[in-house]
Structure formats: C-alpha cells, structure tokens
Amino acid sequence: MNDADIRPTRQTRQKDAVLRSLAQSGRSLAPAEILALARAEVPTLNLSTVYRQLRALHEEAQVVRVDLPGQPARFEAPCGHAHARGRAAHHHHHFHCIVCDRVFPIHACPGGIEKLAPAGFRIEQHELTLRGRCADCAESAGSAA
Amino acid sequence: MNDADIRPTRQTRQKDAVLRSLAQSGRSLAPAEILALARAEVPTLNLSTVYRQLRALHEEAQVVRVDLPGQPARFEAPCGHAHARGRAAHHHHHFHCIVCDRVFPIHACPGGIEKLAPAGFRIEQHELTLRGRCADCAESAGSAA
DNA sequence: GTGGATGCAAACTCTTTGCACCTTG
C-alpha cells in the first residue's frame, strides 16, 4: 500500500481526450460514447485504449464507474469534493429515471444496512439504485400516466 | 392483453429441469449454473435451451430475473407466496458474496428509502445489493485475510 | 534511450439466432 509502487501515469493526448469528454459531457458515458466524443480530439483513438484508460483512471479515482443493474458500465467524472489523487470516491448511490434514462447521484444513504444480513454474513459494501421519475419527468408527466 | 394469443408452452424435460434446479437451489443462479445443475437430470441439455427457457419462463412470471450491478443476469424461482401463474414476485434484495460469487436473497429492507430522493423526484422502485462474505466464506476465511 | 502507452487484431464472456432434427400434444 505504498505510494512508491504506484507508477505515475503518463500524460497522453488519449488520456486527456477521455477525461475531457467525461468532464464536458456532465453525465455518465458508455465507453463507446467516450470513444466517439474523444475522437474529435484524437481521431486515431482506439476503443481498447479507452477501456485501458478508464481502468487506469478508475484506479486513480479520476473517473467513477457507474454500474446500474442490467446495464453495461458507464463512467463519469468524479463529482463534488473528490481529492486530486484521492483513492476513494465519495460514497453515493444513483437514481435512474425510467423516463429520460438519466442517472443522478444520491448523496444520502439509508441507515441500518448492516442489520439486513443473515447471521454469519459479513457486509462490506452496498449499492442502492433508486428508480422512478426525476423532477423534470415527474413534473412534465403530471398526473398523466 | 388477451390470454388467447398466449400459446401454452409445452412441457419438456428441459423446462422441468430448469425449473427444478432453480426451485431446489433456493438462490439466484446464472444460466451456466442452471445448466450444470439441470444436466444432472437432462445430460444433453444445452445452454441455448436454458436461455430460451429462461426467457419464456420469465415472460410467464415463473422465474424472476435478478440483475446485479456490473454482473451478468441471474434467475431465481419466485419466492415465498408466489401465485401459481402470479405475475408479481415478492419484493426482496440480494447479497452477493465477493468470495464464492453466489447470490442470496435478503428478505429485509432498510427504511426511509423514500426520503433519499431529492425534491421533486418520485421513487417507484429500488434495488439494494449487499456485497461481502457469505456465512460459508466468512467462516472459512476466519480471521485471516 | 527506455518503459509505459497505443493501435490493431484476436480472444473471451455472455447471450442470441439460424437451421435441421426431434418431441409434445
């Protein structure tokens, strides 16, 4: 767990393009979407490189991986008060709008999670996905179905 | 929405084996696991058939699809007081063992979920995934890492 | 100059599909 064995990752145009795409989009992107966006900057960019960069950046906590049930992984820029080279991203959950399909961070957490496990089970982590209508969609839908 | 256009699905040994495997395991199974178990009954059973049966059975609400974040789909028998041809399965969550990769049902739910949504958001559903060590793995690991 | 990063293609995992054959009703 020493910093010494963490080799500094090089600054490349590819890495830059990936990060910039995520930062500018302001939402969660699938690797293929990132590729498309980043290619505007680096036309030769390859999908493998996107995946490799995403993994590396994720380990450095420079991007956040968003796994929603039944969906391929997406990635987003770390929100709010993430530390520069911090290793742990702020714990949060997600709200998935069933109408507009957007994903919103939920910076809250229900209590008593530890009590849910059966005897002998040891909980080390949990993930909560809320699904429903976001403010925009709940409003525009109004009383209509 | 007419029952008339729903053709009765045939009774085959394969279908039976899939259902029996799910019922007897008491937990969520990946298609490959189902294949392995069901082959004890029908040795020639094929993965494609498992997938096809799972899809059909899911449409008939005879099996429940379990999607955990970042993982391939699993399936389980409708738990508890599910009606014979009932369509709604009992609400519950899942515990995913990070050691043996098995998934167990959690028949409990943290309170106050509704309060987690930002103003204007309407929660219609939620999914909670617990991750850690199941009783077996927590025990065998003991105090060792 | 050296080692990490990249691009390309092949491999892998999970899931679906085409098709000939078999089975249920």
Added chain:
DNA sequence: CAAGGTGCAAAGAGTTTGCATCCAC
C-alpha cells in the same frame, strides 16, 4: 402430424489481452 422445442454452431455485443510500434519522460 404439425407446431413448437432442442442441440449445435455460428454470430453478435461488450470487454480484455498479446504484441509490435510509438512516444512521453
């Protein structure tokens, strides 16, 4: 007997990896 189900193989998405080349440091 006909319609639907099955097995096998091949095809498809999504993701990872081997390897020669390239480039950041």
